[in-house]
Each structure stands twice: as C-alpha cells, then as structure tokens.
Amino acid sequence: MTTAAKLPAEAAALPADLVQPLLEHAVAGGAPSVEVFAPATGRLVTELPQSSPGDIERAFATARAAQREWARRPVRERAAVLRRFHDIVLAEQDAILDIVQTETGKSRAHAFDEVGDVAVNARYYASVAEKLLATRKPRGVLPFLTQVDVRNRPKGVVAVISPWNYPLALAASDALPALVAGNAVVARPDNQTALTALWAIDAAVRAGLPRGLWQAVLGRGSVIGGEVIGRADYVDYTGSSATGRTIAQQAGELLIGYSLELGGKNPLLVLADADVSRAAKIAIRACFASAGQLCESMERIYVHEAVYDRFVAEFVANVRAIELGAELNYGSDMGSLTFQRQLDTVRAHVDDAVAKGATVLAGGRARPDLGPFFYEPTVLADVRPGMTVYREETFGPVVSIYRVASDEKAIEAANDTAYGLNASVWTKDVRRGREVAARINAGSVNVNEGFIAAWGSADAPSGGLGISGTGRRHGPEGLLKYTDTQTIAVQRVLPIAPLPGMSEELWAKTMTLYFNVMKTLRQK
Template sequence: MTTARRLAAEPTALPATLVQPLLDLAVAGGAPAVEVLAPATGAKIADLPQSSTADIDRAFATAREAQRAWALRPVRERIAILRRFHDIVLDEQQTILDIVQVETGKSRAHAFDEVGDVAVNARYYASVADKLLADRKPRGVLPVLTRVEVRHRPKGVVAVISPWNYPLALAVSDALPALVAGNAVVSRPDNQTALTALWAIAAAERAGLPSGLWQAVLGRGSAIGGEVIARADYVDYTGSSATGRTIAQQAGERLIGYSLELGGKNPLLVLADADISRAARIAIRACFASAGQLCESMERIYVHDSVYDRFVSEFVEHVKAIKLGGALDFSSDMGSLTFRRQIDTVRSHVEDAVAKGATVLAGGRARPDLGPYFYEPTVLADVRPGMTVYREETFGPVVSIYRVGSDEEAITAANDTAYGLNASVWTKDTSRGRAVAARINAGSVNVNEGFIAAWGSADAPSGGLGISGTGRRHGPEGLLKYIDTQTIATQRVLPIAPLPGMSEELWAKTMTLYFSVMKSLRQK
C-alpha cells in the first residue's frame, strides 16, 4: 500500500497580507468573483475577482501604452530586469513555493521544478536576447551596390493563456522572452492558480519592469478567452488539444500568430540493455511528477521481454513507497490532484480498464482520508485496445506497462498515437538510444531521462507534433516567435535594371553570366 499521511504543517489558507496585494494587481472586478479552494485541504484561498469585457479593454489599452515606450528601450536594459527577476525568484522561493502548493496541491519538490524552470529561462534569455535581437546585414542581390538590413520588431501585445498544472513555469517562462523582445504581455492564468501569476508580475515589477507592461485578466477561458484573443497580436497557449484547435481557429481568422503546447500520451521505452535499477527509479518522477498532471509525463511504458519482470518488480516497489501528503515542506513525494474533474477522470480510466481485464499492480484507489482529490500512484498491466486508458490522455497518476519483443515493436507501439509531445528511451548504448529516439514521433525525446533533460535545456526548443501542438517554447525559437522581421534594402549607384541604352535581351545575358559566376565562387 502506498504510504500516506496528513502532517500538521498543512496550511488552512494563505495569509490575507499576501493575497490581497496580489489580487489588487489583477485587472478584474467587473464580473462576479468566484471562490477558489485549496485542492489538498478544501480550505478557501480567496474570492477571486473576475474580469469583464471593459476590464479586458482596459488591460490591453494599458499594455499597449506601456509597450510603445518599452520597445524603445535598449535590449541591455530589458536584460538587466530579467537578471534581477531571476534573483528575486530564487531569493523568495519559499513564498512562491507556498503559493504554488496551496493553489495546485502538488508536492514541494514538484513545485520547486517550476522555480528552477523560471530561473533557467530568465538566465538563458538574459544571456542570448541581445544577440538574437541584433540587426543583421545579409548579402544583397548585388554585393556592395545593394545594402540589406534585417531588423526585429516586437509583435505588440502578446496574450499568454496558461494552465493550472504548472502555474509558475507556464505563465512566466513564456512571458519572459516576449517581454525581453520588446512586447507587452496580457496573461490569462487559470482561476485556480491566478495568485501564482500575479506574484510573478509583482516580482517582475520589483525587478524594474515598467508598471502596466505585464497585465493579468481573470476568468474562465470559456468566458473571456475569446475576448483576449480578439485583442492580442500573438497568442501563446498551453492546455488541451480540444481548446488548442479552437484557439487556432480564432487566431487564424485574425491572421495573427500563435504557439500551442497541448496534450500528450507519452511513451517510455526500456530496451533490453537498459540499466534497469536506474530506469525503474527515475521513471517514478517521469510518470508521477505533479501527480501525473504534466503534459510531458509518461503514461505508457514499453519494456523488452527479457527485462520486463525485473523492471516491473523494481518499478512497482518504488511506486508503493511513494509518500502522499500536502504539507508545505519536502516531506511528501507526491501531492494531490487539483480538481474534482481530474480525480473523476482518473477513477473512470482505472475502473474502465479493470472492468475490461486490466491488472492493477499498484495503487488504484482514491484517498479521501488525506484530502478531497488525493489518488494513489497507479500502475496497470494487461491494458489493451478498447480500454479508455489505452489511447486517451489521463493526466493523472496512472501509467500502463506493456511487454514488447524488440526495439522495432517498441517504436511502432510508441508511435501508435495521435499525440507527439515527449518520449523517453532507456539503454546503456547511448548511440543506440539516439537512433531509436530519432524514429519516435515526438517533439522531444530523452535518452536515459524522463523529461527534465530536454525540458531543462533552455537553449533547445520544446513543443509537440500531431495533436500535441504547434510552435515552440525555449531556445531561440521561443523568443523569435514574438518578433516580426523587417528587411530594408538600399540600392546604391546602379539600379537593378538595364542601363540606359541596354536592351532587355542584353540585360538578361549579363545577369545570366553574373549568376553563373556567383555560383562558381560559391557565393550566396
């Protein structure tokens, strides 16, 4: 049985002295407030003000005004603010860890993953923004005679629509490159985790970000999401594939850009030569970080037949040792699910699988004795087509294990999905691992890791294939998506046209010779 306990350190609420100043930052109040409860305890967090259409208009107007001045400031000044923000996040991490835990119910270790993500991205974009945003002078059509400059212009006001599961990482790490690129940001965080986003805005302003440049509006996506998209110059969204399709349609109608990171049904492959003990241990975090409420987490494990029994034995032993709890400290390994709908989905997937012949190797039970949305980390075997959990994303602490006879069979099974976000391959032969990884249809593949190696490498892009989304965060791509390029070409001395008295035929022959010479000189 999974170890579980309720600790005296569990909070009943965040102090009003912390909450109210954050609520005051939101551009909200024109619509009725909603009550937000702590998932781990059911205690009230706040009556959260909601934004009306007039509030949204005001937020965008303020952001646009602030953006005009911000875009004129040197990049080095914007970078300095990111560096100070980085320090504030690390120095004040205890406060933001408390907020994230209370709002989501996740363990402190998993909340710290978000602090680390924001720090890494702040440092990375502070290090590369000046180079990425610098003007370029590419070769002109006629060297010396044609001068070409490529300049980068911010989009304007970027809408960052972020989910509840990673409220700090996904609200902030997408906003930072947008801001350093010269844009303003209007955030629409999930109601459940709005305080986390508001804390980040307050911290950024203390780091020197101009007031009004980063605004937050509050409300359910179904209520205000369309209004936000209707006013934005670019949309960055993280969430479900179904909602992503709707946002793509809305953005497409306005011909504005968008980036979507959506769902995942991610596979983990254990090859015959894998380090089984290490794979079984690290797969725990790959599957159950934030109680499995992570688009990058593993929901399918394919294990070579020759090591299947050993891997399953060690993996299940680790799963059964996971400590559940909601304390605001590092004493628990896994926290609560965040919503009733999540625990209902988990329960439904497990019950459907068991009714159709699946075997529960670990977990499989809700734990209302701990809190309203606790559910044991669960391992299923004998999962087959026709079971809901076989294809649908559970987004909870449930993983299914499958026996395979070869690398080829594992790759085929891994790719048997409409999703394509993340994957993991385990082998002692890293060359073999990379070769297998290259054949998996996923935006990121980790060899001998679950998801942190790729996700935490801020200089590399991250995103999905298939119904897991489009566009990328992290890396140069994560900043350049927020800018438009402008080419300015200046022609000097001679026109790009026949000289006076030259026939079009002679012009064509001259240019043909020119093109051939340039090719022979290997010029661009």
C-alpha cells in the first residue's frame, strides 16, 4: 500500500490580504463570479470574477495602447524587467508555491519545478533577446549596391491561453519572450489556477513592466475563448489536442499565427544495457510529477526482456514508497489530482484495463481518506490493444509497463501512437542512446532522464509532433515566433535594370554571367 501524509484542513486557505490585491490585475467583473476550491481539501479559495465581452474588449484596447510605447523601448530595457522578475520569483517563492499548491493540489517539490522553469526562462530570454532581435544585414542581390536590413517586429497583442496543470510555468514562461520581443499579452488562465497567473502579472509590474501591458481576462475557454482569439494578433495555447484543433481552425480563419502544445502518450524505453536501478528511480518523477498531470510525463514503459524482471521489481518498490499529501511544505512526494473529471478519467482507464485482463502491480485505488481527488500512483502490466489506457492519454498517475524482446521492438512500440511530444531512453551507451532517440517520433527525447533535461534546457526548442501540437517554446524559436520579419532593401548608385543604351538581351546575358560567377565563387 502507498503510504500517505494527510493535509491539515487549514492549510488550503490563502490569506485575503494576498488574494485581493491579485484580483485587481484581472480585467473582469462584467460576468457572474465563480467559486474556486482547493483540490486537496475541497475548501473554498476565492470568489473569482469573470470577464464579459466588454471586459475583453477593454483589455485589448489597453494592451494595444501600452504595446505601442513598449515596442519603442530599447530591447535592453525590456530585458532588464525580465531580470528583476527573475529575482522576485526566486525571492518570493514561498508565497507563489503556496498559491500553486493550493490551486492545483500538487506537492511542493513539483510546484518548485515551476519556479525553476520561470526563473530559467526569464534569465535566458533576458540574456539573448538583444542579439536575437538585432537588425540583420544579409547580402543584397547586388553586393555593395543593394543594402538590406531585416528587422523583427512584434506581432502586437499575443493571447496566452494557459492550462491549470502548470499554472506558473505555462502562464509566465510563454508570456516572457512575447513581452521582451515588444508585444503586449492578454492572458486567459484557467479559472482554477487564475491566482497563480495574476501573481505572475503582479510580480512583473513590480519588476517594472508597464501596467496594462500584461493583463488577464477570466472565464471558461468555451465561453470567452473565441472573444480572446478574435482580438489577438497571435495565439499561444497549451492544452488538449481536441481544443488545439478548434483554436487552429479559428486562428486559420483569422489568418493569424499560433503555437500549440497539446497532449502526449509518452514512452520510456529501458534498453538491455540500462542502469536499471537508476532508471527505476528517475522514472518515478518521469511518470508521477504533478500526479501525472503533465503533458511531458511518461505513460508507457517498454523494458527489454533481459532486464524486465529486475526493473519491474525495483520500479514497483519505488512506487509503493511514494508518500501522498499536499501540505504546504516539502513533506510529500506526490499530491492530489486537480479535478473530479481527472479522477473520473483515471478510475475509468484503470477499471477498464483491469476488467479486460490487466494486472495492477501498484496502486489502483482512489484515496478519499486523504482528500477529494487523491489517487494512488498506479502501475499496470498486461495492457493490450482494446483497453482504453493502451492508446488514450490518461493525464494522471497511471503508467503501463511492457516487456519487449529487443530494442528494435521498443522503438517500434514507442512510435505506435498519434502523439509525439516527449520520450525517454535509458542505456549505458550514450552513442546508442542518441541513435535510438533520433528514431523516436517526438519533439524531445531525453537520454537517461525523463523530461527535465530537455524541458529545462531553455536554449533548446520544445514542442510536439503529430497531434501533440505545432510550434515551439524555448530557444530562439520561442521568442522569434512572436515577431514578424520585415525586409528593408535600399538600392544605391545603379538600378537593377538595363543601363541607359543597354538592350534587354544584353542585360539578360550580363546577369546570366553574374549568376554563374556567383555560383562558382560559392556565394549566397
């Protein structure tokens, strides 16, 4: 049985003097408010105001006015705001960790992952923005005579539609590069975790960001999502593949750009020569961070038959040792699910698998004795096609484990999915690990890690293939997607046309000679 540490009932309450100032950053109140409850205890957190179409229109009008002035500021001034924001997030992490835990139910260690992510991204984009946004001077069609400047212009107002599972990381780390690129941001955080996003906005204002440049409108996506997208110049969305398709269609009709990070059914491969003990230990975090409510987390483990029995024994023992709880300290290993619907999905997937012949090696039970939505970390074996959990994303603390006869069979099985977000490969032969990783259809693959190595490397792009999405966050791509390039070409001295008295035929022959000479000289 999984051990547990109960959450004190009083720990779910956030002080009113913390909550009320945050709500002032929301452009909301024109629609009826909703109640938000703490998942770990069921206690009321706040009455959350909601945004009407008029509120949304006002937010975008304010953002557009603020953006025009912000875009004229030197990039180094914009980057300085990110550096101060970085310092505030780290210095005040106890406050934001309390908010994240209260709103999501996750453990404090998993909440800290979000603090680390935001700090790393703030530092990275503050460091590289000036270089990435600098005017580039490529070669003109006629060297010395044609002078070309390529500039990166901000899109305007970016809509950041962020989910509830990583409310700080996915609200702030997408907004920061948009802001430093010269844009304004209108955020639509999930109602359940809106206070986290509002805290980030408040911290940014205290770091020197002009008021009105980063705003939040509040409401269910099905109610206000279309209103937000319809006014935006670019859309950044993280969430389900089904909603991603809808957003892509809306953005396509408006001819605006979008970036989508969607679902995953991520595989972890334990090759024949893997360090089994290390893999069995690190796989715990890879599978059960934030109670498995992470697009990057592992839901499928393929283990070479030569090490299968040993890996399963050690992995299951580690899973059974996980301590459940969501007290506002570092006392628990895994927290609660966030919604009843997530608990219902987890139960349905596990119950369906068991009814069709799967074996529960660990977990498999809800824990209402700990809180409304707690569910034990669960390991399933004997999972086969026809079981819901075999192909569908669970998005909860459930992983299926499979015996494979060879590394080739593991690669084949890993790629047998419509998703392609993240993967993990375990081997002592790093060269072999890289070769296997290159054959897996996923936007990121970690060798001898679960997800943090790739995700935490802010200079490298992150995103999905297949129905896991399109576009990238992190890296230069994560900033430049929020800009449009503009080419300014100046022609000097001679025109790109026949000289006076030159026939069109002679002009064509002259240019043909020029093109061939440039090719011979290997010039661009």
